[in-house]
Amino acid sequence: MSAHSAPAAPASGIRFERVTVAYGKRGESVALDALDLTVEPGEVMALLGPSGSGKTTALRAVAGFVRPASGRVFIGDRDVTALPPHRRGIGMVVQQYALFPHLRVAQNVAFGLKAQRVPRGEIAGRVTEALEMVGMADYARRYPRELSGGQQQRVAIARALAIRPGVLLLDEPLSALDAQLRSGMLAELARLHRELPDVSILYVTHDQVEALTLADRIAVMDRARLQDCGTPQDLYRRPRTEFTASFVGNANLLPVTVGGATPGSVRFADTELTVTGVDESGHGPAPGADATLCVRPHLVGLGEGENTLRGTIAEVQWRGSTHRLFVDVAGHRVKADVRELRETPALGQPVALHFAAHDAVLLPAGTAPQATVPAATQTPAPVATSAPVPAPAPGLAAAGVAKGVAPGAGGATDG
Amino acid sequence: MLVHSRTGRWTAWIVFFALFLPLFALPLLVIVAASFATHWSGAFPSGPTTEHYGAAVRGESLEALTTSLVTALTASVLALAVGTWAALAASALGRRAKRLLDALFMLPVAVPSVVVGLAVLVAFSQPPMLLNGTRWIVILAHGVLVTAFAYQSVSAALARLDPAYEQAAASLGARPWLVLWRVKLPLLLPSLNAAAGLCFALSMGELSATMMLYPPDWMPLPVRVFTATDRGALFTGSAVAVVLMGSTLLVLLAVSRIRTRASYR
Numbered sequence: 037m038s039a040h041s042a043p044a045a046p047a048s049g050i051r052f053e054r055v056t057v058a059y060g061k062r063g064e065s066v067a068l069d070a071l072d073l074t075v076e077p078g079e080v081m082a083l084l085g086p087s088g089s090g091k092t093t094a095l096r097a098v099a100g101f102v103r104p105a106s107g108r109v110f111i112g113d114r115d116v117t118a119l120p121p122h123r124r125g126i127g128m129v130v131q132q133y134a135l136f137p138h139l140r141v142a143q144n145v146a147f148g149l150k151a152q153r154v155p156r157g158e159i160a161g162r163v164t165e166a167l168e169m170v171g172m173a174d175y176a177r178r179y180p181r182e183l184s185g186g187q188q189q190r191v192a193i194a195r196a197l198a199i200r201p202g203v204l205l206l207d208e209p210l211s212a213l214d215a216q217l218r219s220g221m222l223a224e225l226a227r228l229h230r231e232l233p234d235v236s237i238l239y240v241t242h243d244q245v246e247a248l249t250l251a252d253r254i255a256v257m258d259r260a261r262l263q264d265c266g267t268p269q270d271l272y273r274r275p276r277t278e279f280t281a282s283f284v285g286n287a288n289l290l291p292v293t294v295g296g297a298t299p300g301s302v303r304f305a306d307t308e309l310t311v312t313g314v315d316e317s318g319h320g321p322a323p324g325a326d327a328t329l330c331v332r333p334h335l336v337g338l339g340e341g342e343n344t345l346r347g348t349i350a351e352v353q354w355r356g357s358t359h360r361l362f363v364d365v366a367g368h369r370v371k372a373d374v375r376e377l378r379e380t381p382a383l384g385q386p387v388a389l390h391f392a393a394h395d396a397v398l399l400p401a402g403t404a405p406q407a408t409v410p411a412a413t414q415t416p417a418p419v420a421t422s423a424p425v426p427a428p429a430p431g432l433a434a435a436g437v438a439k440g441v442a443p444g445a446g447g448a449t450d451g
Numbered sequence: 452m453l454v455h456s457r458t459g460r461w462t463a464w465i466v467f468f469a470l471f472l473p474l475f476a477l478p479l480l481v482i483v484a485a486s487f488a489t490h491w492s493g494a495f496p497s498g499p500t501t502e503h504y505g506a507a508v509r510g511e512s513l514e515a516l517t518t519s520l521v522t523a524l525t526a527s528v529l530a531l532a533v534g535t536w537a538a539l540a541a542s543a544l545g546r547r548a549k550r551l552l553d554a555l556f557m558l559p560v561a562v563p564s565v566v567v568g569l570a571v572l573v574a575f576s577q578p579p580m581l582l583n584g585t586r587w588i589v590i591l592a593h594g595v596l597v598t599a600f601a602y603q604s605v606s607a608a609l610a611r612l613d614p615a616y617e618q619a620a621a622s623l624g625a626r627p628w629l630v631l632w633r634v635k636l637p638l639l640l641p642s643l644n645a646a647a648g649l650c651f652a653l654s655m656g657e658l659s660a661t662m663m664l665y666p667p668d669w670m671p672l673p674v675r676v677f678t679a680t681d682r683g684a685l686f687t688g689s690a691v692a693v694v695l696m697g698s699t700l701l702v703l704l705a706v707s708r709i710r711t712r713a714s715y716r
Contacts, residue, residue, distance in 0.1 A: 120621070121622055123624075127623075130619070134616055135619075136620075196623075205622075
């Protein structure tokens, strides 16, 4: 048996059919509202959303830890809605690892194999195989408490993979790790998925970077509902709602009125702007209607261009290779990420910003998130405030970011 | 340490000994002293002798010791089994049902144990449930009394147990009984261990309910202490009491030495 053989279980996807989960005596608090979603066999689907968006509930419905009030869950062709967790054939890794503290690493990994009555002679080989896959074979005789967080997480992944599940559920698997370890584990997970191409992965996270890096498709969730679903590139370049725009990557969201004269012409405050590719579907916002213009900060440049916005500098953040400018334009704060400037512009200085018509997306108005700041801002990138004084107190700087960002505009981590 | 100054620390020690010695240690030391005495008319006992111990580990007293050990052991095992089972069942119940069960199990503790003894006596004195006059009525009464403690400590431990372990086990394909046997119970082992010690100690010292229902051929050690001192054999009673104390402590020590791997996390 090769060290990296594919799982024995047939490739199986996950299908949610109008799955509703409600808590409370009369089901008054809905945690998941009629979710329709298909994870193809071998696909990595990220469930991305702020806390309380229903993403973990969706995962728990697949695992069998919550019973849907209505709707059905399929794993492969099997309707598992009424099956107890132990008969679903899933692998699962949770945020706090949940390794059995009274068992050694090898015993932890063997647990699932024994539970599934794998022949005794086969167990040792498969434990080694699973531990080798995550590079933990040397730690087989340790107890979980003797391992670091990252090592524990590897063991938890090995334990889940040892039973060769067709479906792997990952519930915020990296959120207990520090930033550096997290990016290492992200690469590791990507490698594992390349080695086990038949395993479908449902990956719950509130971190857009994890979702963008790992997922074949991202399902964006908010307030118990599926808001949007598509490939990372699709969601990033052509978001369909203000929520997606601000939660997947960072965005400037400007309220505009659709102009009548030429297609793609919109009015923001007193400025006429053009957006291309508005009516691709043929039913964009009608002339005179309100809409939201979305443009990514890194696609906004200094100076005049196809679409020009004029305003004054409100704040400048130095981020090493880039400067982030916060510019007040007609009462709205526009963010622009520009290559590091030779001279830091002064606060209050008038500037012109421009962006290309094909870089802007027009969104229906009123699809904004409820929460003012998405959960992704919980890990702000290192920033410095406007003054050229190097490295001010990071706490202050972070607070400045949180305040400086317009409501609904994404956090510190851009794609 | 909360107290940082040297004088403060000394004061704390002095207060501790001033309270601890007379309240906890001295009475026990007096018993030990009395168990070696033949007379005690002055401030200190006189006429050191080990004769009382000879009596305390022979004949009726030895019989009472084995009676007590067997009773406490059986009652503890029963209480642990019933209490753990009930606590596991209660954790799966709704909040109201669980509260009702909690109250039910606390009943024997809330009611004076004399009343529990009398109740058990009355309840099991008629066929078909005729246990009166057998050792089983004593064991049963002890079991009823100490189950409350077993139930409560396992219940508290279960409430603290992270459901993630159970769920991880279930997701790996473990049937509920396997989850219980290989995950839940091992993780509960420290609490089960503590509960066993508590049950044993309580049963070893139980007197009031036992007085109500012990048959002549099943007299536990506390009753023996009581009857000895009641007859005026104070020094013999003391020696028997020291034997009771020592054997209980020995068993507790042994229980606490049982290795509980799950206790370190």
